Amino acid sequence: MVDSTGTTPDPHPHEPHSGGLASRLNWLRAGVLGANDGIVSTAGLVVGVAAATTETDQIFTAGIAGLTAGAISMAVGEYISVSTQRDSEQALLAKERRELRDEPDFELEELAGIYRGKGLSEQTARQVAEELTAHDAFTAHAEAELGLDPRALTNPWMAAFSSAVAFTVGALLPLIAILLPPVAARIPVTFAAVLVALALTGSLSARLGGSRRARAIPRVVIGGALAMIVTYGIGQLFGVSGI
Template sequence: MTLTTRSTSVQQQSLPQRLNRLRAGVLGANDGIVSTAGLVFGVAGATTDSGAVLVAGLAGMVAGALSMAGGEYVSVSSQRDSEVAALRRQESELSTNPEGKLRELADHYAARGLSPALAGEVAAELTRHDALDAHAEVFLNLDAEDHVSAWAAARASLVSFVTGSAIPLVALVAAPVAVRLPLTVIAVLVALLATGLVSARLGGARVLPAVVRNLVVGSLAMGLTYLVGALVGQHL
């Protein structure tokens, strides 16, 4: 089966593709929360005008969402192009030198501890079943039938960034002026706790360091930008 045929035969998104979208979504939401919180806190430090805070927050939301989506699209597209190019090289080598590629695969399994005879049998069986997939998995660490979707990752980043941005923006604009800062801080920290937890689970990492890191970064973003806004506001 050729690479072109493979690309049209995959009808449903695989687990890696779904995880890719979920990863992009979590990162997008986290960036939306932190960047927008920092932006609106900076404006809130300079003025109590809710209109100005709303305009700044909306502008930051749109700009950030488009930037995240564009960056994710370019990044994943570059990754996909590299994967496709590597697979095409393997496909070309398989068509021009099948015996050499078979020996290469057998040598790999022999180096992993199989006897030469068994390694040759395994390589031959895998090659008969799907030569490109066998070589892609062993030498490229790729699934020849599956590629990440740049558009899916971009959409996930855009939607999640807007969703994350809405949390500090709505909290700061909708709350009464007297309590809007502490309420927004609470809303942002709770949201960052959630994204830190999810990102740790997705990556199989320890939860506590990921959550603490998220909370510290978010707190610094809000505190420092508020301080800058307050200092600048005094001179305007």
């Protein structure tokens, strides 16, 4: 069906057909997971320290140290990972450029063969390959052969910054929750706040990934609860033995 503008409307506008949207969803999903890591690791740390001591300064110092170390670790790890991936992608793209320069006829036949393999007829595959080559041979081959968009390679600095921010945002919640309430309420309040936050991140990650919330939420919440229970037990053990 063609609309008044002469184009065919998308029958499923809610589905992410564009590569740009898919990329943004991946970034958002990574951000949610980074925040989840910040929540769980910092919650486990501050609950363990709070079980061993009631000194606010010690809890605050441990929490800030854990937040800082975690954010830096996430940023460095993401930077290294994305840089390695980007180097590999750039090497593949450079190889493709050389092949297009040195063997253009072979590359044209290769591109046509890819589209024949996707189900197009010999004539149609050849026509598609010729038209794409005339328009932008490099991009056409990069996308068809390598599955890469040379204009949208991941930036390692942006990945590192995003990971650090996501972890920090997540880590702030248990840190605030453990410091604001009275001493007697610190651990129960932190447990409750963390479990609610984990339920929200589990729900959001399930929605972004298209999976069932009934599975994702308990998995995340139970994992976070176990982490806090274990570190609380360790804090109690060392707190009592230190008296």
